[in-house]
Amino acid sequence: MGVKTKALKAAFPHTIPIMTGFLFLGASYGIYMNVSGFEFWYPMITSMLIFAGSVEFVTVNLLLGAFNPLQAFLLALMINARHIFYGISMLDKYRGTGLKKFYLIYGMCDESFSVNYTADIPEDVDRGWFMFFVNLLNQIYWVAGATIGGILGGIITFNTNGIEFVMTAMFVVIFLEQWLKEKNHISSILGLVISTVCLILFGADQFIIPSMAAMLIILTLLRKVLDKGDVKPCQ
Amino acid sequence: MSVTQQIITIAMVVLATMLTRFLPFIVFPSGKPTPKYIQYLGKVLPAAVFGLLVVYCLKNVDVMTGSHGLPELISIAVVTGLHLWKRNMLISIAGGTVCYMLLVQFVF
Numbered sequence: 386m387g388v389k390t391k392a393l394k395a396a397f398p399h400t401i402p403i404m405t406g407f408l409f410l411g412a413s414y415g416i417y418m419n420v421s422g423f424e425f426w427y428p429m430i431t432s433m434l435i436f437a438g439s440v441e442f443v444t445v446n447l448l449l450g451a452f453n454p455l456q457a458f459l460l461a462l463m464i465n466a467r468h469i470f471y472g473i474s475m476l477d478k479y480r481g482t483g484l485k486k487f488y489l490i491y492g493m494c495d496e497s498f499s500v501n502y503t504a505d506i507p508e509d510v511d512r513g514w515f516m517f518f519v520n521l522l523n524q525i526y527w528v529a530g531a532t533i534g535g536i537l538g539g540i541i542t543f544n545t546n547g548i549e550f551v552m553t554a555m556f557v558v559i560f561l562e563q564w565l566k567e568k569n570h571i572s573s574i575l576g577l578v579i580s581t582v583c584l585i586l587f588g589a590d591q592f593i594i595p596s597m598a599a600m601l602i603i604l605t606l607l608r609k610v611l612d613k614g615d616v617k618p619c620q
Numbered sequence: 621m622s623v624t625q626q627i628i629t630i631a632m633v634v635l636a637t638m639l640t641r642f643l644p645f646i647v648f649p650s651g652k653p654t655p656k657y658i659q660y661l662g663k664v665l666p667a668a669v670f671g672l673l674v675v676y677c678l679k680n681v682d683v684m685t686g687s688h689g690l691p692e693l694i695s696i697a698v699v700t701g702l703h704l705w706k707r708n709m710l711i712s713i714a715g716g717t718v719c720y721m722l723l724v725q726f727v728f
Contacts, residue, residue, distance in 0.1 A: 405717075434634050460636075471669070472641060475644075475662075490641050491642075547723070547725060551717045555713050557700065557712075562709075572666075573667040574671070575671070576668030580676070581675055584675055589679040604661065611664055
């Protein structure tokens with residue numbers, strides 16, 4: 386079996402929950418664009434190029450409003466600021482992946498980052514190709530969902546109320562996996578507590594940046610306590 | 621908005637998104653050793669970020685009105701229970717999602 390085939394086979398099972406979530410969420414994005422008056426190739430192209438779920442929904446409003454490129458830039462920057470933390474966490478894991486690294490960074494959405502960071506990649510599977518295929522499969526699901534939704538629009542009605550919880554369930558599992566692997570839980574607990582406090586204080590639309598700032602400050606202050614090699618990065 | 625303006629708007633969103641993804645790799649290129657402080661952050665941030673992502677998924681849940689977040693709470697308990705019991709990602713996620721769908725469609 387070739388290196389790529391082997392990596393694809395190892396990667397696919399990790400993406401099954403994301404396939405479910407992305408096909409439905411992508412479709413709801415496509416439907417949203419369709420009913421907002423856009424042809425199907427709008428959700429197809431935006432889902433492919435932007436590939437960051439929440440900001441794509443916001444883009445629909447931007448396209449419907451007055452032309453303001455600076456606002457579009459700043460809004461996207463704020464919503465996606467959390468990706469900076471993903472990059473910092475992946476500096477080492479992406480090392481030595483060659484040209485694939487460009488795509489690994491380009492397609493680093495919440496789901497791809499979470500799976501690639503926590504997955505136990507078997508010794509005999511190429512890490513670079515494994516992560517590449519996780520990204521690629523996820524992007525295919527998302528673009529396919531968005532395109533289908535964009536084509537069918539309001540025609541389809543199905544009782545899938547609640548299916549979006551699949552993403553929440555996946556992040557809960559990833560949080561648990563990290564919890565079971567780590568030696569101390571300070572950072573995990575801080576993440577939950579800080580985000581919850583910021584959500585209450587700043588509201589659903591504005592809590593990400595304050596949460597990130599608070600995490601940086603508190604984790605920096607705790608460096609002496611945490612940086613003893615106790616915090617094992619999971620492989 | 622004209623098509624050109626639409627293209628510029630989408631390009632701005634793409635540019636900002638890519639900036640957030642590429643920035644750490646541009647500032648800390650793999651050719652040079654990464655500062656110890658950044659290495660430390662790379663080790664401790666993910667756990668906190670996973671906590672943030674869980675809260676992020678639940679950000680629109682209103683505990684004061686409607687179903688008071690009970691379907692979410694029950695389903696997360698189911699996910700956690702299943703995962704600690706079987707430790708199989710797919711079973712935990714599927715179980716929790718089905719539970720949630722049943723709750724929001726038939727109970728609440």
